[in-house]
Amino acid sequence: MSQPIATLQTPHGRGGITVLVLEGAGAEQILARAFRPLPSHAAASDPTAIQLGRLMDGPRVIDEAILCRRGDSWEINIHGGPVAAQAALELLVRLGAQAGAAQAVATGAFPLAHPEWNNPAVGCELLEALPAVASELTLSAISRQWSAGLSELVARTLAGIAAAGKVTPADASALRRCAAGIGPMRRLLDPPQVVLAGPPNAGKSTLANAMIGRAVSIVDPAAGTTRDWVRELAIFHGVPLYLTDTAGLWSGADGIDAQAVARARAAALSADLVILLLGPDQDQPPAPARDWPPGKRVLRVASKCDLGPPRSPCDLAVSAQRGDGLEDLKIAVVRALGLADVDWTAPLALTERQARLLAQAADAIDGEDAGAAQELLVKVLRQSD
Secondary structure, eight states, X not given: OOOOEEEEOSOSSOOSEEXXXXXXXXXXXXXXXXXXXOGGGTTOSSTTSOEEEEEEETTEEEEEEEEEEETTEEEEEEESOHHHHHHHHHHHHHTTOEEEOOOOOOGGGSOXXXXXXXXXHHHHHHHHHGGGOOSHHHHHHHHHHHHSHHHHHHHHHHHHHHHHSOOOHHHHHHHHHHHHTHHHHHHHHSOOEEEEEOSTTSSHHHHHHHHHTSOOSOOOSSTTOOOSOEEEEEEETTEEEEEEEOOOOXXXXXXXXXXXXXXXXXXXXXXXXXXXEEOTTOSSOOGGGTOOOTTOOEEEEEOOGGGOOOSSOOSEEOBTTTTBTHHHHHHHHHHHTTOSSOOTTSOXXXXXXXXXXXXXXXXXXXXXXXXXXXXXXXXXXXXOO
16 A cells, blocks of 8 residues: 655745645544644534644644645645754654655646746746745746746747757857756755864854854853754855754764764765864864865864954854854855855756756757757757656
8 A cells, every 4th residue: 555645845944834745545544643633623524624733743742733634635734944844744754654755836826938938848847946945046046047047048049040040159158058057056956064063162053053043052161062963954145055063073082972073073074065163272173173085175264253363274263252254154155165156147957957958959069960959959948858
């Protein structure tokens, strides 16, 4: 028997409401174990009636919830926020559901083809990408590829082929630049991982809270307060990324401290960028925070600069308490990720399919095969794989 499917329908990050959908055989049995309606809503005679209650993980309340049946599926609405959303999804999976990808917006509610570019395939790909949108910049960048950007470039190249029967090397270069845009575009839709690392009491948790804009990590003057990593979505100059606060890295740890150091080190090694913090009383990072694989992107940052100048060379200095250098650090992070100088209004491939077809069309142009280029470019706009 097939499993019911649980999907998270809202995008990343904090919001007013989080929507999950549970559908398929067995969904009602899972909800009977996970949802506790309030007494006033427990005896609803209409199966489509909206019920108010709580989503429960055993004795633990995950969140207040509104439950609504729509045909063979159930819509679960809880308060917005990534922690509650993830806990709710994990609960449904533990009770027998299978996590599924979020569904795109119903195509009937959106004209897939732009009136000027005739690009229904791009419209479909735009809708498929919407659930992954985590910032206004992301939404602007991907929607522009439908209303202008990629669609306009391809449509005008096709018009040139139709009018002159040939294309130029400049056309091939423009298509290749657009295809290469899949790299930065992918980073917008799949946010990079940035880890705060460094010795104990370097100010990592205070800086994490300041950079994210709210308290997500416990802060205490005692070193070693953070034992496990804490990850939260942050937006730096429009670019979404996951910022992770980790336990202090130091030599000679044993027991639970050694486990905390190992987990912090593993998080840093798997990250796209490490922000290595050093306090004003720290000359050099200890060995676990000093030895990185070749090519690892590491920003050395002097923290607590309000307490004194750094004692070792760093890329920049910050004070989370006073706010000094925080905007410079955000810019440095975006730059280190290779996203600072991207023109998000330019034609940029939104999907791997588009990038592949654009590169193949550029090759056809180089081979002076206008017919093949035309066929490939028509597929970009109008024919999904």
